[in-house]
Amino acid sequence: MTATKHSNTSSFDQPLLSESPHPPPQQYVIVLPPYPHPHRHRLLRKSCRRSLYCAATALLFLIAAGYLFWPSDPEISVVRLRLDRLHIHTRPKISLDITLDLTIRVRNIDFYSIDYDSLLVSIGYRGKNLGFVTSGGGHIKARASSYVNATLQLDGQEVLSDVILLLEDLAKGAITFDTVSGINGTLGVVFFDLPLKTKISCEVIVNTRNQTISRQSCYPEVSEVS
Incomplete structure (x- = not known):
């Protein structure tokens, strides 16, 4: 009796599920950066512009505040100069007796008060100093003016060659x-007292007929009043 052999090769030739001839396709993951919303760019631009406008406005405000509040010298001017007495002596030498009444205005243009110790005014004629007068001190409020009256009286003032020129000016009327005015004092800035020295020179033309100032031109001086 012949035994029949059963071949099991077919069962071994079948591929297993884990050994598939076509492996599954590989999967890739691409990570992209977050893309901002299109309206976000507009918001950022508006924010930058707003910041620039705010910075420019603040800078202009600081410049304007510094210009307004920065301490400056007071303004000094002669508002009245009256020639009360003028007498010419020819003996024993040529000399003058002269009396001048002056009103000086000191204007404080700052936002701080001024305390000055004294006001000195010197008067000259054609480059020759005739004399000076000193007044007492005072207090000037912020953005205010103070008027100081002073009288300069000279007796026997020698003018020599200027007498002829003075007579010519009197004839012209x-x-x-030439006046030089100066004050020494302090400027009250917040909690501090800053030293203050200012000096101004003026050329004053006096009308001898009505005893008024017809013209005045002033300019600040650098040197101190002595």
Whole structure:
């Protein structure tokens, strides 16, 4: 009896599920950066512009505040100069007796008060100093003015060659005087007192007929009043 052999090769030739001839396709994951919303760019631009406008406005405000509140010298001017007495002596030497009444205005243009110790005014004629007068101190409020009256009286003032020129000016009805005014004091800035020294020179033309100032031109001086 012949035994029949059963071949099991077919069962071994079948591929297993884990050994598939076609492996599954590989999967890739691409990570992209987050893309901002299109309206976000507009918001950022508006924010930058707003910041620039705010910075420019703040800078302009600081410049304007510094210009307004920065301490400056007071303004000094001669508002009245009256020639009350003028007498010429020819003996024993040529000399003058002269009396001048002055009103000086000190204007404080700052936002701080001023305390000055004294006001000195010197008067000259054609480059020759005739004399000076000193007044007492005072207090000037912020953005205010103070008027100081002073009288300069000279007796026996020698003028020599200037007498002829003075007589010519009197005949014309106008005399030009040179005045130098100066104050020493302190400027009250917040909690501090800053030293203050200012000096101004003026050319004053006095009308001898009505005893008024017809013209005045002033400019600040650098040196101190002595």
